[in-house]
Amino acid sequence: MEYKVLVTVFIAVFIAELGDKTQLATMLFAADKDVSKMTVFIGASLALIVASGIGVLAGGVISQYVSEKNLNYIAGIGFVGIGVWTLLRA
Template sequence: MDLKVFATVFATVFLAELGDKTQLATLLFSADKPASKWTVFAGSASALVLAAGIGVLAGTWLSQHVSAKHLQLVAGVGFILIGGWTLRSALTG
């Protein structure tokens, strides 16, 4: 296992997930008194693992058909567009 890659992916995904809709939904489910906290944790963790697995499979498939440089370019442009849209919404809304 490449620990540098592991640490980079862990830190990036961890920071991206903090305060997002997934974490807020998990918080709300765990705030429900009759809900088992372990069940909420297991369900949330399983969903994140499945979503990550789909991302790995999709990334593997895409990398066989599209160059890494083009994928990085598309991802970068996508993040810039989402950031611009978010800023616009914040400033006008």
């Protein structure tokens, strides 16, 4: 296992997920007194696992057709675009 990649991915995803809509939705589900916190945790965890799996599979397929360098440019432009769009909406 490549521990450097593991730690890098963990930190990047952890920071990206903090305070986002997914975490807020999970907090709202967990705030319901009649709902098991373990059920909310398991459901949210499984959803993140499946979403991450889709991302890994899509990345594997896309990387067969697009170079890593171009993917980095596309991702960078995408993140900047989302940031600008978010700022304009604020």
